[in-house]
Amino acid sequence: MFSELSPMKLLAIAIVAVFVFGPDRLPEFIRNATGTLRRVRAFADSAKQDIRAELGPEFKDFEFEDLHPKAFLRKHVLDGDGLAGLEDIRNALDPWPELGEVAASLRDTAGGGQQSQTPGAVSLAKAAEAPPSTRHAFDPDAT
Known part of the structure; x- marks a missing residue:
């Protein structure tokens, strides 16, 4: 204090x-x-x-300090032997496995032009330009 x-x-x-x-x-x-x-x-x-x-x-060992949120979490979530379920939550919320898959698919697509085996992979290859007859003309007066 x-x-x-x-x-x-x-x-x-x-x-x-x-x-x-x-x-x-x-x-x-x-x-x-x-x-x-x-x-x-x-x-x-x-x-x-x-x-x-x-x-x-039944509440003879009740401590008012345990009502503080940090003390409550320390007492009820963190056991004496380590983390109780916190590691599972941390692994479930970890974005690195999905990011690794996305990075691998990008490397496959950009590297050799081979399609990735990952379902739902995005191709970064430049699409062929549309022939001039199917292109829509831009009208500057319309905007």
Whole structure:
């Protein structure tokens, strides 16, 4: 939570606190702030204990931190022995096998002019131009 607070930042906060509250009232303010923080923590702990008591004995090992999405996934999707089904999902969503097939068919078609054995392969060979009699004239006034 406070990992990015360097000693210089803490010193700057202390200097600003001395200027804002004054050297006489600063200790009293710190005592009030820590007392309030203790009361909030005690209230949160008692609320957690009340919820655990209401859930019953089957939820005695229930942790509220497990409700965080990352912790939930870590606990339920990732087993102790590794990934549970995640490897199958990763393999199913991997585009490289299909891309390899497409690349191979393109290489076959472009390389030797031979048709690929892959069904549904696309030919990149340039089609012969249509004879002039079957070409449609372009009308610039029509557009």
